[in-house]
Amino acid sequence: MNEHLRSTAVEREPAPPTPWGAADEIATYLAPRSLDAALEALRAGPVTILAGGTDLMPQSKTGRARFHPTLMNIRRIPELQGIGEASGMVRFGALATMTDLLENALVRSRFNALWQACDCFASDQLRNVATIGGNICNASPAGDTLVPLLVFDAHVVLASKADGTLATRTVPLRDFLVGPGRTSRRPDELLTAVEVPLPNERFVSAFYKAGARPALDISAISIGVGANPAAGALNDARIAFGAVAPTAIRAPRTEATLEGRLVAETIEPALKAADDEISPISDVRASAWYRRELIRNVLRGMLENVGQC
Numbered sequence: 135m136n137e138h139l140r141s142t143a144v145e146r147e148p149a150p151p152t153p154w155g156a157a158d159e160i161a162t163y164l165a166p167r168s169l170d171a172a173l174e175a176l177r178a179g180p181v182t183i184l185a186g187g188t189d190l191m192p193q194s195k196t197g198r199a200r201f202h203p204t205l206m207n208i209r210r211i212p213e214l215q216g217i218g219e220a221s222g223m224v225r226f227g228a229l230a231t232m233t234d235l236l237e238n239a240l241v242r243s244r245f246n247a248l249w250q251a252c253d254c255f256a257s258d259q260l261r262n263v264a265t266i267g268g269n270i271c272n273a274s275p276a277g278d279t280l281v282p283l284l285v286f287d288a289h290v291v292l293a294s295k296a297d298g299t300l301a302t303r304t305v306p307l308r309d310f311l312v313g314p315g316r317t318s319r320r321p322d323e324l325l326t327a328v329e330v331p332l333p334n335e336r337f338v339s340a341f342y343k344a345g346a347r348p349a350l351d352i353s354a355i356s357i358g359v360g361a362n363p364a365a366g367a368l369n370d371a372r373i374a375f376g377a378v379a380p381t382a383i384r385a386p387r388t389e390a391t392l393e394g395r396l397v398a399e400t401i402e403p404a405l406k407a408a409d410d411e412i413s414p415i416s417d418v419r420a421s422a423w424y425r426r427e428l429i430r431n432v433l434r435g436m437l438e439n440v441g442q443c
C-alpha cells in the first residue's frame with residue numbers, strides 16, 4: 135500500500151445485521167475515523183451516509199430510501215463533532231445531536247428559537263441520536279431545526295475531495311434546500327458543519343410548532359420569529375415557516391412589512407403578506423386551509439409577544 139492510500143484507508147467492517155430489511159443492497163459498510171477517509175470513500179463511488187439513522191432507517195423500511203452498495207457510518211469522525219464560537223461565528227458540527235444543542239449554554243442564551251425547536255423535537259431517545267446535519271440533509275419541509283436556522287441566517291459547510299485535494303464550500307441554508315427531501319449537496323460531498331453568526335445580545339427569537347399532539351409529532355406548521363425589538367417596533371425582523379411550502383422558507387415580504395415599524399400597526403399587513411408567501415398543501419397531518427389558519431393565528435400571537443419585549 136503506498137503512503138497516500140495508507141493515510142486515507144477507511145476501516146472496513148462486515149455489514150451489520152439490519153432489522154430494516156435492505157441488507158442485501160449493502161455490499162460494504164464503512165466507519166471512517168477521519169474526515170479525509172470519509173471524503174475518499176465518497177469520491178470513490180456512490181455511498182449512503184448514515185448519521186443518527188432516525189430518518190434513514192424508517193425511510194429504508196418503507197421503501198422511500200434505497201441504499202447504495204456502500205453504507206458509511208460517519209459517527210466516528212471527530213471533525214464533525216462539537217459546538218464552538220470564534221470571531222462572532224458559531225459552528226455546529228454536523229454530528230451535534232438535539233441533546234447536545236439543548237445542553238449548550240450558548241444555544242440556551244443566544245439562540246432561543248433553536249433551543250425551543252430542539253426542546254419539542256421527538257422524544258429523549260430520538261434527541262440523543264438525531265443530528266443537526268441529518269435534519270438538514272433530510273430536507274423535510276417540516277424539519278424542525280431548519281426554521282430557526284433560517285431565522286439565524288445559517289450557512290452549511292460542505293467538504294469534498296473531487297480532484298483529490300480537500301475543498302470546502304459554504305452555502306446559505308436557504309439556497310441549500312431545493313425541494314422536499316432535496317438539497318444542493320453533490321453526491322461526493324459531506325456536510326461537515328453549520329455556521330451561524332452570533333446574534334447581538336438584544337436579539338430575541340422564538341419557535342412554535344403545532345401538531346396533532348404535543349410530543350413525538352411531525353409539525354403541521356412551524357414558525358420562527360427573530361428581531362431586535364425597540365419600543366414596540368421590530369428591527370432586523372426575521373420570519374421563517376415550516377411545513378407550508380416545498381421547503382422550510384424565510385418570508386422576506388412579511389419581514390419587510392414589519393421592518394422598523396410598530397408591531398401594533400403592521401400586524402395585519404404582516405399576516406396578509408405571510409398568507410401570500412406560504413403555499414401549504416393538504417395531507418395526513420392537516421388541510422391547507424387549517425395550515426393557513428394556524429399560521430395566521432400563531433404568527434399573530436408570536437409577533438405580539440416579540441413586540442412587547
Ligand SMILES: Cc1cc2nc3c(=O)[nH]c(=O)nc-3n(C[C@H](O)[C@H](O)[C@H](O)COP(=O)(O)OP(=O)(O)OC[C@H]3O[C@@H](n4cnc5c(N)ncnc54)[C@H](O)[C@@H]3O)c2cc1C
Pocket residue numbers: 182183184185186187188189190191192208228254255256257260263264265266267268269270271272276277278279319323324325326350351352353
Ligand atoms: C419517531 C420519530 C420522530 C421524529 N420527530 C422529529 C421532530 O420532532 N422534528 C424533526 O425535525 N424531525 C423528526 N424526526 C426526523 C429525524 O429524527 C430528524 O430529521 C433527524 O434530525 C435526522 O438526523 P439523523 O442524524 O438521524 O439523520 P440520518 O437518518 O442518519 O440521515 C438523514 C439523511 O441525511 C443524510 N445525512 C446525514 N448526515 C449527513 C451529513 N453530515 N452529510 C451529508 N448527508 C448526511 C443521510 O444520508 C440521510 O439521507 C423524527 C423521526 C422519528 C423516527
